[in-house]
Amino acid sequence: MKIMLSAGEVSGDLHGERLAHAIHEKEPRVELIGFGGARMERAGVRLFRNFADYNVMGVLEVIQNFCRIMKLLDALTAFMKRERPDLLVIIDYPDFNWRLARRAKALGIPVFSYIPPSAWAWRKGRAKDCAKIADEFVAIFPHELPPYEAAGAKIAFVGNPLVDTVRAEIQPEAARAFFGAPEGEHIVLLMPGSRRQEITMLLGPMLGAAKILLARRADTRFFLPVADASYENVIQAKIEAAGVPVTLVRENRYALMAIADAAVAASGTVVMEAALMGMPCVTVYRLSWLNYWIGRALVHIDHFTLPNILMGERIQPELLQDEVEPKRIADELERLYRGNPNRAAVTAKLRKAAARLGAPGAAGRIAERILAAARHSKTGTKD
Numbered sequence: 001m002k003i004m005l006s007a008g009e010v011s012g013d014l015h016g017e018r019l020a021h022a023i024h025e026k027e028p029r030v031e032l033i034g035f036g037g038a039r040m041e042r043a044g045v046r047l048f049r050n051f052a053d054y055n056v057m058g059v060l061e062v063i064q065n066f067c068r069i070m071k072l073l074d075a076l077t078a079f080m081k082r083e084r085p086d087l088l089v090i091i092d093y094p095d096f097n098w099r100l101a102r103r104a105k106a107l108g109i110p111v112f113s114y115i116p117p118s119a120w121a122w123r124k125g126r127a128k129d130c131a132k133i134a135d136e137f138v139a140i141f142p143h144e145l146p147p148y149e150a151a152g153a154k155i156a157f158v159g160n161p162l163v164d165t166v167r168a169e170i171q172p173e174a175a176r177a178f179f180g181a182p183e184g185e186h187i188v189l190l191m192p193g194s195r196r197q198e199i200t201m202l203l204g205p206m207l208g209a210a211k212i213l214l215a216r217r218a219d220t221r222f223f224l225p226v227a228d229a230s231y232e233n234v235i236q237a238k239i240e241a242a243g244v245p246v247t248l249v250r251e252n253r254y255a256l257m258a259i260a261d262a263a264v265a266a267s268g269t270v271v272m273e274a275a276l277m278g279m280p281c282v283t284v285y286r287l288s289w290l291n292y293w294i295g296r297a298l299v300h301i302d303h304f305t306l307p308n309i310l311m312g313e314r315i316q317p318e319l320l321q322d323e324v325e326p327k328r329i330a331d332e333l334e335r336l337y338r339g340n341p342n343r344a345a346v347t348a349k350l351r352k353a354a355a356r357l358g359a360p361g362a363a364g365r366i367a368e369r370i371l372a373a374a375r376h377s378k379t380g381t382k383d
Contacts, residue, residue: 001027003374004085004109005034006076006100008093010194011269013037015115018161020045022367030371033083035076036091048079052230055278059375069096077103087112087374100252101133110377112370113137116155119147127151136373138366142356143309158365159358162269168255175255179223179247186220186261186337188213189279190246192235193266194227194320199234201286201324206264207242208326213333214244222246223260225253227270229331231268262336262343264329267318272306275350276357280343281305282317282332283323307353315349 003023007016016036020043023030032045044261049072058098065309080088088104090097092115101111119127127147130137137155140162147213148155170178175279178374181187189209192203210222224239224246232248238248249256257263257277265271267285274281283305303309305318317332335342 001029001030001371001374001378002033002083002085003370004080004083004088005032005036005040005045005091006088006093006097007034007036007040008096010037012091012093012115013039013051014269015161016040016045017043017090018165018363019089019114019367019370022363023371025368026364027371030374033079033085042172071101072096073099076100077107079342080104080109081107085109086377087370089114089370091115097320098130098133110135110373112373114366114370115140115305116144116148118144127153136369138369140357140362141306141310142358156369158369159360159362160272161363161366162272162276163354163357164360164363165368166254166273168277169252170255172255172259175252175259178252179256179259181221181259184211184219186217187256187259188220188222188333189256189260189263189265190222190224191227191263191265191270191281192224193268193270194231196231196234198266199231202266202284203235203238204242205284205324205326205329207239207244207246209329209333210244210246211242212326212330216330216334217337223249223256225256226251261338262333264333266306269306270272272354272357275307276354278347278350279315280336280350281345282329282336283318284319284329286321286324307350310353310356311337311349313349315353316346 005016007013013036017039020032020040024044034045035049035051036045036047037051047131055263087110089112090101094117104111111134116130116137116139117126124147128151131151131153137153139150139155140160141155142157145155145157176182190206192199192206213220228250257274257279260279262280263274263281264284267283271281271283303314307316308314
């Protein structure tokens with residue numbers, strides 16, 4: 001049995017890695033192939049292409065790279081036609097993956113959508129279009145289901161794999177020794193994201209905020225978990241130019257979250273990981289003005305960070321576009337320092353948000369659904 005996975009960015013690579021391990025645990029003989037990153041490859045996926053060479057974000061950036069992206073799509077289609085997988089599993093990355101899904105459907109290859117497009121937030125009508133292409137869907141948040149159910153899609157929420165994977169690698173005392181951060185020091189994390197555009201847009205204001213906080217609270221230590229090692233030189237250069245002492249972190253990042261006071265983080269999965277570790281965040285995001293105005297016209301949501309969306313209220317700060325400036329970030333972070341009463345109220349609600357991700361074992365349950373779909377495709381019968 002052969003299953004093809006397609007993931008086009010770091011978060012999808014993480015989900016693909018967990019999925020690959022879970023599939024092989026249940027059915028070691030399954031051959032996994034596809035498009036993804038280093039994590040998926042280490043988990044046993046035979047990659048046709050690595051997304052690191054194609055990862056772009058934003059309308060203008062996609063237009064500028066359109067020819068390369070279409071050539072990639074054609075190459076993956078030819079690969080799919082040659083390999084004839086029993087199932088294509090598309091993991092998030094909607095603009096590209098749904099083009100690939102249409103190609104798969106035309107070739108008679110069933111499609112399984114893991115982390116479908118956010119039809120609950122914008123372009124609700126696309127749930128109907130997606131339901132015509134994919135045979136089955138699995139969402140990782142409960143609020144994603146209604147538009148797909150209304151469109152007649154076979155969709156389920158069976159939990160979120162983060163519940164199993166987000167765990168402190170070492171105990172708090174060992175973590176403080178590992179990071180050289182004794183009890184009593186305040187620890188703040190800078191998490192500007194995994195894409196070059198995010199680092200360019202967000203790391204400057206984050207470092208500016210760090211400089212302000214250091215002047216106010218000399219007992220503050222700053223750490224930056226490196227999401228993508230290929231951008232480490234860019235990050236280091238920005239830190240040196242800012243003149244702020246920041247330690248780059250390459251391991252034990254969940255243990256670091258567990259002992260940290262707070263973080264300033266780019267909007268994304270990492271904010272939910274932080275919530276699971278009980279660490280509050282000031283979530284920030286900036287886009288080019290073209291991308292921002294297009295998004296503002298199309299997206300209609302009250303909150304843009306996952307814990308706030310899950311709770312339906314602003315339980316921790318969100319800063320967008322012009323709000324992303326050093327003093328505002330510093331002020332919001334200081335209110336999340338240990339010892340501030342506001343922090344206790346925020347972390348209590350973060351625990352409630354984390355509880356809405358479901359029970360442990362989600363990756364295994366998702367893998368079972370994928371394997372069942374692949375078997376059905378191969379044999380033409382259900383289990």
